[in-house]
Amino acid sequence: MPEAMNENALSRSHRIRLASVLLLLLTVSLGMYLGLQTRDQFYEVEASWADYSDDVGQKGVWISSIRGHLGYGGIIHNFKNYVLRREDLYLNRTREQIDEFMATTADYLAATIDPEERRAIGTVRDTIDQYRAILPVAILAAEQQWDVARTDAAVRLDDDAAIRALADLERIWTANRQVSSDRMLSAVSRGQRLIWIGFASIAALVLSSVLIGYLLILLLRDMRGALSLLSKELQKRRALQQSNERLARAVEQSPATIFMTDTNARIIYANRQFEKLTGWSRDEVHGQTPRFLQSGDTPAAEYEIIRARLAKGQEWQGVFRNRCKDGSSYWSETKILPLMAADGTILNYIGIGEDVTEKRQAREQVARAQKLEAVGLLAGGIAHDFNNILTTIVGSAHLATLDAPEGSDIAHEIEQIDIAAHRAQSLVRGLLTFARREPGIPRPTDLGVIITEVSRLLTAAKPPNITLDCTAVQDGMTVLGDETHLHQIVMNLCRNAIEAIGGASGDIMVSARRMVDDLPEGLTQRSDGWVQFDVADNGPGMSAQTRRHLFDPFFTTKPLGKGSGLGLAVVFGLVEEMGGQIDVASQLGQGAKFSIFLPGTAGDPARTKPEKLDVPRGRERIILVDDQAQVAATFRRVLLRLGYRVEAFTSPLTALEHVRADPQRPDLLITDMVMPQMSGEDLVNAVRRLRPNIPVIICTGYNPSGLKINGPVADTLNKPVDPAKLAHSIRAMIDATR
Known part of the structure; x- marks a missing residue:
């Protein structure tokens, strides 16, 4: 029995030792496995990141440079510009860019062993070599002034193969970049899986070895920290990309026009509002200076001031009248400022403009309204005096017509005076009408x-x-x-x-x-x-x-x-x-x-034909009142020639006293409206208090409104008064009263 128990104890001890050894071996093996896998993942992350940042990134820079040499403003573009314009500027640019292109492609060839990339680069280099080879032909054509067709036939090259080779090169680069990105993401993903394996292993082995567990925890913590740092870096990059996208959308959707130029004032960017307001597309303005917007209103000296301020790193603000593509114009309140680097170097210039056309038009309308108000005051002020002068001219011309032989030169000259007076009258009426005074x-x-x-x-x-x-x-x-x-x-x-x-x-x-x-x-x-x-x-x-x-x-x-x-x-x-x-x-x-x-109207016209030439006459007594002596004298001479007995006055108060002395003596009152001491309206009302039914004719420089005259309606004639029309009015008023 004891031997059996000993054998059992030995057997259990052996089993425990064996289990311990196995567990230790398993723990050591698992630790070594996790350590090796973790190291491999770090190496993989480091290698994939280096591949992504160095190899793929550097090639991206070279490809971008090659694309720039083949695109707008590049070798082919400047070569064609030289062929068309024959300016040494484009020749020098072409030569410089060919040298830069060859240096860039040489670096690329030295860094790559990919046969497809080397084949694509070789194709592009062959095309540029062809352009370099025919450059002397283009120079000869420019020196000898060949015509365009001959030059084009001599230097025309097919660069489609170079374009396709560049596309292949970009495709290979894009594929390599995707492989590097996938490799890096895969390494990160495998590392995250290792974390969970480590946690599970720790939970299973913690009872067997605290030390082993502690070492594994330290190891896993370090690995987790490294992966966390990498994850945070990726998050920062993603946040920066999103911020750049938001900024780009804000600039693109801004209601202000925004454009950016290089230090040579050539436009490299214009936003959507710029296209909408000016009518010029981005492709049309790219590479141009903003000179195409100039309307000619801003003096050249102001542009010199702008350039001087920008060169000093100072901003400029002002208002331009810019020209649109369709020939129209708009007003822009513009701010131009330099974009500075951290060391103070000017990188670009930015122009920000606000369309203030409607604001300026509103200000112009206010100014126009003030101008019209001034015209109204001027018209009201001069109408009375000017029409008095015209009344004298028209009346005197009428009297001269009565004495001039019909068909004579003097009669013709008098007719020209009458026409000129009526044209002057039309001008005064235009002013009064425009000012809404008539x-x-x-x-x-x-x-x-x-x-x-x-x-x-x-x-x-x-x-x-x-x-x-x-x-x-x-x-x-x-x-x-x-x-x-x-x-x-x-x-x-x-x-x-x-x-x-x-x-x-x-x-x-x-x-x-x-x-x-x-x-x-x-x-x-x-x-x-x-x-x-x-x-x-x-x-x-x-x-x-x-x-x-x-x-x-x-x-x-x-x-x-x-x-x-x-x-x-x-x-x-x-x-x-x-x-x-x-x-x-x-x-x-x-x-x-x-x-x-x-x-139109179906009513009977007030006048169906021109007035008759015959002038009615009479013998009645007429009181004539006008503060202008020349006008009163002209009216008096005209009425005397018509047979009337005229008593003329330049003072309304004197005329009123004369009527007060004998109210039944005069048959008609003719008065001006605007007079010192007493207006025509007050004079008429005062006379009609003495004689209520006396006929009245008011001669005025402009149509009065809101007259309050007692008694029968008075006839109103505009100055300058046509003598024939005055004669008809006198006869009609006197006959109506009788």
Whole structure:
């Protein structure tokens, strides 16, 4: 029994020793295995990283350099530029780039043993050798000034093989880079698996050997730290890549125009907004200086200041008017700044621009509105005095006409004075209308009568080399508008056509027709229809730029002193006030046609024919009041020639005292509106308190609005007053009262 127990104990001890030995051997073997595998993985990571960073990376740099030599701005591009332009700049660049290319490819060949890469590099080198070989031919062609076809035939080379070889080289590099990347990721993945194997081994062997477990933990901790560092490095690279992508998207989607140039001011990048605003694509502007944006408004000295500031590393900020690809322009508030390296070296220049065209247009509109307000104040101030002067001229010309023999030279000269006075009157009316100081009264008006009157005035004033044809005006062209304003529209358009033709021979066609169905865009059907009035000439025509600003106030293409720039602006305003529309058709060298669309009416026109030439006379007593002595004297002479008994006064207070002495003595009161001491309105009301039914005629420099006159309605005549119209008004007012 004891022997059996001893044998059993020995046997258990043997088994324990054997198990211990086996466990120790297993532990040592597992430790050695994990250690060797870990070392191999470190070597693999190190080798794959070195392969990725050194071999593949360096080849990527060489391939990028080769691509640059073959692409835009490279050897082939500069060689072709030299062939076409024959400038030594491109020849020198070609030679320098050939030398650089050969040095780069030599380094590549020395570093690679891959037969496909060596074959591809050899193909590209052969093509560049061919360009170097034919370079003397191109130089000879430039020196002897060969024609383009001969030069092209002599130096033309097929570089398709080089392009394909470059593509093969890039394909091989991409494949090698992918292999290196896969190798590195595989090594990292295997290392992570080893971690979990180590943890499992430790859990299984911890009971057998604390020391072995501790050593394995230290070993695995070191390996895990190395892998963690590598993982963090990869995460940093990924985060940096994402940050660069976000920055690129922000720049690309920026509402500001952004472009970057090299230190020679040649554009290397432009964002999407730059393309959208200027109309130039990135490919078109790449390699160019921003000179193509210059509109000519900025002086050359300012560009010198910009270059000087940038060369010092200082930024510049200002406003440019830049030119778009289609010829239009825009205003850009621009900041140009240098991009500096850490050592202070200038790497690039960046231009950032904001489109401020609408802001400038808004400021210009405010300035235009202020200018118009000034015109309104000026027009109101000069209208009274200027029309008084014209009244004297028109009245004196009328008196001289009565004494001049019909058909004589003096009668012709007097007629020219009358025409000039009426043109001056039209100019004053234009100013008043433009400043909205003279409201229009829409009423049925025969447009044909207006055209006839304007034609009569212009026939004597226009040059003999210009023909004015109004035969295409149909009868019954009644429109709803102010008679004076219609007269201004017709006069301004016809006179504008005459001035456009100038000293050349030309024809002006005036026509008017009633429209039924063929309405232009913007007009709606009316029960009374529309009337189309056209003024067409065969003059020099207008450019698109002129047509865009045609109706702008103070815009004129005439020399200084030849035009105010208000005529067409007045026409546009009057047509718009009548509810009409104006269209312009014109091209350079093909004349111009202005089409006015006015609302028609079925009502009877206020005037169906021109006024009669006979002037009514009378014997009644007239009180005449005007603060201008010349105007009062002119009116008095005209009325005396018509047989009236006239008492003229330059002081409204003196005239009022005269009437107060005998209110029943005068048969009619004629007064000015704007006078010192007392206005015409106050004078009329004061006289009518003495005699309520006395007829009144108000002669004014501009149409007053909101008059409050007691008693019967007074007749209002605009200065300069036509003597015949004054005579008809006097007779009508006196006869109506009786």
